Amino acid sequence: MIGYYLGLVVFAVMFAWIVWGPITWLLLSIFTPKALLDKYFKEPHFTLTETYMMRGWPGFLMRTAIFGWSLILPSLGKKRQIKETWKYMPRWYAIALKIFIYGCMASLLIVATLMPILLLFDF
Amino acid sequence: MNSLVQSFEQAILPTDQAPMLYRVKPGDTLSRIIADHYEIHYQDPRYQDVQASLLHFNDTLTDPNLIHPNQLLWLMPLTPDNAMAMCPAPAPADKPTSGKFDPSMIADSGLRHWLMPSGQTTYGEYAERMKRLMPTATKEQEAFWALAWLDENYGVTSVAATAGFNSFGGLVSQAHNAFIAEVKHIYHDYKRGALTENQYDYQRQKALKTYAHKLGSFEKLLFKGQTAREAIRITRSKALPATGVIDAHLERLSGMAKVASRGGTVLAVAGVGVGCYQIANTSDRHKKNEILAETVGSTFAGGVATVALGVILFSNPVGWGVALVLGTGAAIASYGAGIGTAALYNSRYRQHDFVNTTGVDKLCR
Numbered sequence: 288m289i290g291y292y293l294g295l296v297v298f299a300v301m302f303a304w305i306v307w308g309p310i311t312w313l314l315l316s317i318f319t320p321k322a323l324l325d326k327y328f329k330e331p332h333f334t335l336t337e338t339y340m341m342r343g344w345p346g347f348l349m350r351t352a353i354f355g356w357s358l359i360l361p362s363l364g365k366k367r368q369i370k371e372t373w374k375y376m377p378r379w380y381a382i383a384l385k386i387f388i389y390g391c392m393a394s395l396l397i398v399a400t401l402m403p404i405l406l407l408f409d410f
Numbered sequence: 411m412n413s414l415v416q417s418f419e420q421a422i423l424p425t426d427q428a429p430m431l432y433r434v435k436p437g438d439t440l441s442r443i444i445a446d447h448y449e450i451h452y453q454d455p456r457y458q459d460v461q462a463s464l465l466h467f468n469d470t471l472t473d474p475n476l477i478h479p480n481q482l483l484w485l486m487p488l489t490p491d492n493a494m495a496m497c498p499a500p501a502p503a504d505k506p507t508s509g510k511f512d513p514s515m516i517a518d519s520g521l522r523h524w525l526m527p528s529g530q531t532t533y534g535e536y537a538e539r540m541k542r543l544m545p546t547a548t549k550e551q552e553a554f555w556a557l558a559w560l561d562e563n564y565g566v567t568s569v570a571a572t573a574g575f576n577s578f579g580g581l582v583s584q585a586h587n588a589f590i591a592e593v594k595h596i597y598h599d600y601k602r603g604a605l606t607e608n609q610y611d612y613q614r615q616k617a618l619k620t621y622a623h624k625l626g627s628f629e630k631l632l633f634k635g636q637t638a639r640e641a642i643r644i645t646r647s648k649a650l651p652a653t654g655v656i657d658a659h660l661e662r663l664s665g666m667a668k669v670a671s672r673g674g675t676v677l678a679v680a681g682v683g684v685g686c687y688q689i690a691n692t693s694d695r696h697k698k699n700e701i702l703a704e705t706v707g708s709t710f711a712g713g714v715a716t717v718a719l720g721v722i723l724f725s726n727p728v729g730w731g732v733a734l735v736l737g738t739g740a741a742i743a744s745y746g747a748g749i750g751t752a753a754l755y756n757s758r759y760r761q762h763d764f765v766n767t768t769g770v771d772k773l774c775r
Contacts, residue, residue: 294758298703301710301751302768308713334727352720363725388717395714402750405758 290405297401304394311387315380316351323354323375332367355388434481440464440474447485592617593642618642686774689765698765700752707751712744 328350329338341350357364357372358381364370373381432443440461441452450456461474467484471477593614600610618639685705689698719736726732755764765771 291758294754297754298706298751298759298764301706304710304714305706308710312713312717337727349716349720349723352717353724355717356721356724360721360724363721366726367724369724391714391717394710395718398710398714398747402747402754405754406750 290409293401294405297398297405300394300397304391308387308391308394311383312348312351315355315384315387316347318380319347319351319354320376320380323372326375327354327367327369327372332369351384352388355384358385359388430485430487432483432485434477434479434483436479438477438479440471440477443483443485590617590621590638590642615639686770689770689774695763695765696760698771699759699763700755702765702768702770703755704748704752708744708748711747712740715740715743 327333328342333341340346354372354376357369361370361372364372376384430447432447434443441457444457444460444464445451448460450460463486464483465471465474467486470481471483477483596605596610596613596617599605600607605613622638685701688701692698692701719740722736755762
């Protein structure tokens with residue numbers, strides 16, 4: 288019985304992400320602050336290849352994800368020399384981007400943890 | 411191919427009465443096909459019946475002694491008791507010159523009843539419907555089966571195609587092509603007198619060396635077996651612009667980059683579209699829910715995996731090679747998650763109709 292409800296949780300998390308995830312990601316990518324792009328979306332912070340691949344659809348989605356991680360794990364930005372990206376974005380954008388990344392990772396954690404258990408064990 | 415044929419026909423036919431679509435191989439004869447499929451040999455009294463039914467249900471088969479490789483033939487199943495084929499052989503005096511089966515030739519026996527159960531669609535009607543749906547020209551049939559295979563195997567092929575487009579896009583990105591364009595600019599600077607010959611040689615070689623280093627072993631793939639240094643050269647012919655060869659390569663590579671970028675976008679949308687198409691084109695509720703589960707699982711996994719990959723890309727600038735590996739991994743994870751989600755649905759939630767609950771069946775119809 289527990290397995291039944293846990294499985295419903297997995298489906299609910301996936302369906303919910305399909306509803307809010309892509310549209311949020313797209314909006315955050317479209318409304319990326321210009322100040323942030325002017326400051327960091329160029330060499331030496333991004334390679335020339337990356338700037339070309341991530342400047343439009345669908346590469347800019349990955350660019351948004353990168354800037355999102357710069358808010359959550361800023362210490363990882365040493366190689367790219369990217370720091371304090373929050374200074375170059377409005378407060379609402381920084382909050383929304385953080386919620387997006389946290390939401391995605393929480394969804395991934397739930398599904399990645401429960402699905403193998405539900406598939407391998409019968410309870 | 412046989413499993414593909416079965417999945418196509420079982421959508422509209424009872425599983426125990428499904429005909430088989432057989433592709434003639436080199437060396438086949440009609441008698442051998444009948445012997446292999448029906449275990450009825452030439453001397454068997456039922457042989458003529460089976461041959462007559464093949465002639466009836468296959469418009470492309472006009473002469474039983476004349477079949478050719480890749481020809482497609484419908485092989486109808488025998489009656490449940492294997493007592494006779496679908497139609498009796500006509501008496502020699504009544505044998506139609508065209509060899510076509512005439513339903514009125516059926517004796518008033520159990521066979522007529524079997525073929526025409528009261529109030530139900532006949533087996534023959536199913537077969538007639540399929541004959542109308544199937545294209546008749548050989549090339550059209552080839553295209554039909556290619557599309558059917560793609561429909562059946564989209565999940566696997568989309569992984570490979572997505573990874574291919576992603577890597578191809580990286581390979582021919584405008585960033586890389588900028589190095590080739592730089593050779594052209596360096597040449598023009600040299601001709602203007604802004605550079606000496608030694609400076610021109612040095613800068614040209616440096617640009618091409620950097621480009622070759624970025625492409626790695628795929629350099630010759632892009633330049634049809636030549637290295638960039640061999641392919642990117644100044645034309646000495648007075649009939650052509652000096653940088654004509656360079657311009658031609660740039661135009662070709664830019665075109666390829668456009669295709670790669672479109673391909674990635676098309677596949678991103680097609681993945682969801684194919685799921686919706688498959689849901690709309692099956693009447694089995696369970697199958698609809700299975701497809702929905704697979705599509706949701708793969709879309710979810712692809713999306714969150716890409717977001718998760720952002721942490722790796724944030725900490726490390728990567729070239730196209732590593733990007734290819736990461737992108738391929740995400741595509742494979744996405745495909746695997748779709749399969750896993752469908753398996754989870756089948757194992758625990760077969761009785762649930764998520765398609766109806768979410769309203770997807772109203773959207774995809």
